[in-house]
Amino acid sequence: MTTITTRYGELTPQTTATELRRKDIEPITYHANGQVKSIPLETQTPIVTPAGAIPAELVSFHENGTINRIFPLNGKLSGYWTQEDEESLAAPVRLLTPLGKREARVISVSFYDNEAIRSITLWPGETIPVSTASGFIQARIGISFTRDGVIESLEPAAPSTIQTLAGEITAFDPDAVGVNGDANSLVFDEDGNVIRVTTTLSKLKAVHPNGTISHFVPGTRESLCSESEEEIVPMVVSIGKQTITIQTTATAPARKLPLDQHLFFTEPYLPQLANSLERMHCSI
Incomplete structure (x- = not known):
C-alpha cells in the first residue's frame, strides 16, 4: 500500500472493499492545483485537528491543504447494510468547539x-x-459557526421559544433534513440576534398604521399518504434590519413587511400543537 503525505501525516488510501459495508474502492480526487481533494482511507485513522483527534474513514481537503471535512465512517448503505448498521459503529467523538468541550456521535465535522x-x-x-442569547437550546442534526467562532445556525431538537423583532416565536422544523450541519433552520447574526426562524407552532400578525391587519400561519400541503389528509408546512420568518420577510410555504411568494411601518404580534398556532413534535410522516 502506498501512502499520501498531508500536513496531517501519512494517510493510507482505501485499497480493499468488504462485501457488505464498503463494496467499492473509492478513488482519490484532486483539486485543479494538484492538491488532494478527498481520500477514502483503508482503515479508520485519527486525524489531529484544532478541534481534537477525530477518527476518519474519509477526509476531504481545501485547496490550501487544510482539512475541509472529516467523516468518521464511510460505509455504503444498501439493502444488506442499513443506516442502523452503520450507526451501530459510531462512537462518541470528543471535540473542542466554540461552545466548549462537547462529546457526541458525529456523521462529519467540517472546517474552514x-x-x-x-x-x-x-x-x-x-x-x-447550545448556549444562545435566547437561552440554552438542545440542537439536533447540526450546528454551524462563523470563522470567528460565533454560532451561525442550529437545528432545535424540540420546540424552543425564541425572542425576535417580530415577537416570541416557537422555533421548530419537524421536516428538517440532516444531510449536513452547515445550514440549519434557526439562524443568528454575529451579535446573537435571530435573523431567520422556522416554525410550525407560531402565527404572526402584522398591524399597519392605517388599520390593515395581515395574518400569517404555517401552510399545509396534501399528504403523500392520502389525498384526504393534509400535513403542515413550516413557515419561515426572516428578520432583516429594515424588513421582516415571511414565507408560509416553500412555493408561496414571500411577503416583505417594513419594520418601521408595522407592529408585530405572535401567538401559539394551536391547531398544529398536537402533532408538533413528529416528523412529517409522509415527507420525502
Missing part, C-alpha cells in the same frame, strides 16, 4: 480553510446543548 471549525453534523437522535 483556516482550520476553524465550521459545522458539526450529528447522527439522528444525538443532541448537543
Whole structure:
C-alpha cells in the first residue's frame, strides 16, 4: 500500500472493499492545483485537528491543504447494510468547539480553510446543548459557526421559544433534513440576534398604521399518504434590519413587511400543537 503525505501525516488510501459495508474502492480526487481533494482511507485513522483527534474513514481537503471535512465512517448503505448498521459503529467523538468541550456521535465535522471549525453534523437522535442569547437550546442534526467562532445556525431538537423583532416565536422544523450541519433552520447574526426562524407552532400578525391587519400561519400541503389528509408546512420568518420577510410555504411568494411601518404580534398556532413534535410522516 502506498501512502499520501498531508500536513496531517501519512494517510493510507482505501485499497480493499468488504462485501457488505464498503463494496467499492473509492478513488482519490484532486483539486485543479494538484492538491488532494478527498481520500477514502483503508482503515479508520485519527486525524489531529484544532478541534481534537477525530477518527476518519474519509477526509476531504481545501485547496490550501487544510482539512475541509472529516467523516468518521464511510460505509455504503444498501439493502444488506442499513443506516442502523452503520450507526451501530459510531462512537462518541470528543471535540473542542466554540461552545466548549462537547462529546457526541458525529456523521462529519467540517472546517474552514483556516482550520476553524465550521459545522458539526450529528447522527439522528444525538443532541448537543447550545448556549444562545435566547437561552440554552438542545440542537439536533447540526450546528454551524462563523470563522470567528460565533454560532451561525442550529437545528432545535424540540420546540424552543425564541425572542425576535417580530415577537416570541416557537422555533421548530419537524421536516428538517440532516444531510449536513452547515445550514440549519434557526439562524443568528454575529451579535446573537435571530435573523431567520422556522416554525410550525407560531402565527404572526402584522398591524399597519392605517388599520390593515395581515395574518400569517404555517401552510399545509396534501399528504403523500392520502389525498384526504393534509400535513403542515413550516413557515419561515426572516428578520432583516429594515424588513421582516415571511414565507408560509416553500412555493408561496414571500411577503416583505417594513419594520418601521408595522407592529408585530405572535401567538401559539394551536391547531398544529398536537402533532408538533413528529416528523412529517409522509415527507420525502
